[in-house]
Amino acid sequence: MKVIKFLTGSIIMAAFFASCSETPSYPSGSEVTAGEISCTIDGTTVTLEPVDADLPSSFMRGFDASAESDVSSGSYYDASGNEKDIFQILPSYGVNWVRLRIWNNPESSKNPSEPGASDLETVIAQAVRVKKAGLRLLLDFHYSDYWADPGKQLIPEEWLECTTSDELAAKVSEYTTEVLEALKNVNAAPDMIQIGNEISSGMLKHKAIDSSETVTNADEAVRGDFCSANYFKYLSAGLAAARSECPNAKLMLHFTDINRSNPVNYLSSFSSLDYDVVGLSYYPKWASHGTIESLGEKIAAIKSTYAKEVVVVETNIPNKVSDTASQNYYENMSDSSVKVNLTCSDGNLYSGVYADSDGKLPATAQNQANIIRAVIEVAAKNGASGVFTWGGEYKGSWEYGLFGSSGKPSAALIVMSVQ
Numbered sequence: 001m002k003v004i005k006f007l008t009g010s011i012i013m014a015a016f017f018a019s020c021s022e023t024p025s026y027p028s029g030s031e032v033t034a035g036e037i038s039c040t041i042d043g044t045t046v047t048l049e050p051v052d053a054d055l056p057s058s059f060m061r062g063f064d065a066s067a068e069s070d071v072s073s074g075s076y077y078d079a080s081g082n083e084k085d086i087f088q089i090l091p092s093y094g095v096n097w098v099r100l101r102i103w104n105n106p107e108s109s110k111n112p113s114e115p116g117a118s119d120l121e122t123v124i125a126q127a128v129r130v131k132k133a134g135l136r137l138l139l140d141f142h143y144s145d146y147w148a149d150p151g152k153q154l155i156p157e158e159w160l161e162c163t164t165s166d167e168l169a170a171k172v173s174e175y176t177t178e179v180l181e182a183l184k185n186v187n188a189a190p191d192m193i194q195i196g197n198e199i200s201s202g203m204l205k206h207k208a209i210d211s212s213e214t215v216t217n218a219d220e221a222v223r224g225d226f227c228s229a230n231y232f233k234y235l236s237a238g239l240a241a242a243r244s245e246c247p248n249a250k251l252m253l254h255f256t257d258i259n260r261s262n263p264v265n266y267l268s269s270f271s272s273l274d275y276d277v278v279g280l281s282y283y284p285k286w287a288s289h290g291t292i293e294s295l296g297e298k299i300a301a302i303k304s305t306y307a308k309e310v311v312v313v314e315t316n317i318p319n320k321v322s323d324t325a326s327q328n329y330y331e332n333m334s335d336s337s338v339k340v341n342l343t344c345s346d347g348n349l350y351s352g353v354y355a356d357s358d359g360k361l362p363a364t365a366q367n368q369a370n371i372i373r374a375v376i377e378v379a380a381k382n383g384a385s386g387v388f389t390w391g392g393e394y395k396g397s398w399e400y401g402l403f404g405s406s407g408k409p410s411a412a413l414i415v416m417s418v419q
Contacts, residue, residue, distance in 0.1 A: 039414040041079045042404065046369045046411040049352050050419050053380035060311060060386020061376075061416045062097035062138065063090055063402075068393045069126060070116035077407045086393060087126075087133040089409060094417030098130045099138040099313065099388050101197070102179060104156035108145035110208060120179055127188035138252070138313070138388070139183070139190035141238065142197045143172060143204060150201040150256055152215050153224070160207055160218075165230045168204060168222050169237040176241035184245070193249050194313070195238040198256040198281060202226045203234050227269050239274050254279035254313055257288045258298065264305045271306075277385070278302050279313035282375060285330070287337040292350050292374055296382040303383045310383065314390040315375045318399035319368040319412060330361040342371065350374045363399075369412040376418060389416075 038047040068076070068086050076086040087098065103118045123139075130137050142148040145156050155168070162168040176195075183189050196203045204224040208216040217223055224231040235253070242251055253275050258266050267278065282295050289295075299310045317338065322328045330338040339361055342350045352370045355361050376387045389402060392413070396405025402413045 035419075037414055037417055037419075039411045041408060041411045042406070044365050044411045046366050046414055048369055048373055048415060048418050051373065051377040051380060052351070053377050055376075055380055055419060058385070059380060060097045060136075060388065061094050062099055062311075062313070062386055062388030063095045063392055063416065064099040064101075064140075064314065064388055064390045065090070065126075065393045066099070066101040066118055066140070067116050067391075069118065069122045074395075075407050076403060079408055081408065083407075085129055085133070086403075087129045087135060090416075091133060091135065093409065093413045095135065097136045097138055097191075097386065097388065099140055099194075100126055100130070101140040101142055103142055103145055104175065105145045105158065108157040110154065110157045111146050120182060123179075124182055124186055124188065127183055127190070128186055131188045136191040137188070138192040138194060139179075140194040140197055140254075141176065141179070143175070143234075143238070144197075146209070148197040148199075148203075150198055152209055152213065153199070153202050153205045154209060154215070155204050155207055155218055155222070159204075162222055163219075165222050165224075165233055168230075169233045172204075172234050172237040173241045176238050177245055180242065180245035189246050190249055192252055192277065193242045193246060194252040194254050194279060195235055195242060195275070197254055199231075199235075199253065200226065200255045200257050202228070203231055232273070235273060243274060250276040250309070252277040252279045252311070252313070254281070256281040256314075257286075264301055267302065267306060275308070277309040277311055278306070279311050281314040281390075282312050283315065284317060284338050284341040284371060285333055285336050287335070287340070289337075289341065291341045291343070292378050293344055295375070296378040299379060299382040299384050309385045310379075311385050312375060312379050312387040315372060315387060316389050316391050316400045316402075317368055317371045318363055319365045319401070319410065320399045321363045328363050330363050330367075333363075338371075342374065351377075365410050365412040368402075368410075369415040372412075372415045373418050376415070 035050045036047055065086060075083050076089060078084050078089055100123055101118050102123045106117055106119055127137055144154045146154050159171045202225045205218060206215040207218040224234050239251055282289050302308060302310050321333050330336055342353050344350055352373055379387050391400030392402030395401045395403040402410050404410050
């Protein structure tokens with residue numbers, strides 16, 4: 001573990017306290033080792049070791065806050081209970097980037113549920129607030145009316161009339177241009193642009209989805225299956241439009257289960273595309289995402305082979321999986337591979353992650369922060385440019401939340417300040 005002299009740690013902490021406008025309550029009755037940071041909110045304390053890696057000021061401490069606009073999200077408050085804009089709270093905890101998704105039409109009749117507001121009007125309002133808070137913006141184009149991920153890449157309802165891939169590519173270009181021009185017009189242009197979301201299975205490939213989330217493929221003429229000619233045509237259209245409208249922004253391609261293939265071979269097919277950043281999802285509960293050590297190996301391999309920046313653009317883990325204390329362990333999550341993924345080649349859990357006397361991993365705010373911190377450390381050690389948490393804005397009702405059900409920050413949010 002990196003040694004930090006007490007004076008250095010004191011300077012870091014003093015800077016953090018000075019920047020923390022809502023003044024969280026830090027524990028005064030317990031000792032904190034030099035270099036550690038600690039935070040107590042509403043009786044919950046989280047204490048973290050520094051990361052064993054150099055974190056430049058440019059390192060992206062990102063927070064996906066897309067769903068803060070959802071009707072059900074309600075208000076946010078600082079640690080003292082004062083109502084504030086979430087984008088004004090986040091910088092106090094070290095966040096310097098915000099990621100916002102954009103859906104073509106969340107009110108589409110093709111949606112199987114009410115997924116929340118991420119249409120252009122909503123995103124413009126959010127982006128203005130992001131910039132006002134002094135944060136940088138990553139815009140995440142899903143090119144869908146609904147969630148786009150490996151299981152579903154739904155063509156927007158208004159684009160279903162397209163019968164050729166050229167027509168659909170034109171829609172991608174026009175829509176990308178329209179969105180970026182609108183953001184530029186309010187001085188809220190993104191600093192990074194993500195063309196597609198978790199495109200590991202394809203892009204614009206499904207035409208319908210039912211209530212059980214079973215998808216129906218689009219016609220072969222327009223379907224963007226992974227690494228097909230259509231797939232690359234759609235990506236090229238989005239990238240070209242983004243590069244033209246925002247030449248100073250970095251362009252990202254976002255993958256999720258890239259771990260199942262050699263990352264060098266996996267990305268070789270993308271060499272003709274004009275992009276700057278490889279975005280990765282890493283959720284330690286999923287076996288397909290691999291161990292935390294393999295995440296580092298993957299980041300290093302991508303950087304050395306393709307000279308692309310790498311960002312862990314989605315990560316998080318629940319702080320609670322059961323209302324019953326005896327069941328509140330990561331081992332009790334469906335499809336959980338947390339312990340396997342966080343166990344290193346020497347047989348020990350990754351530094352900072354803790355187990356109880358039975359060897360099980362408690363789902364707590366402390367372990368949530370420990371595991372995010374571990375991802376930050378592994379990413380930084382292997383040359384990644386940053387890490388973004390996902391789902392933190394959902395608050396206590398969604399167990400990934402980095403805000404409590406009261407709307408106040410969770411003490412675990414301090415992980416974004418770790419040095």
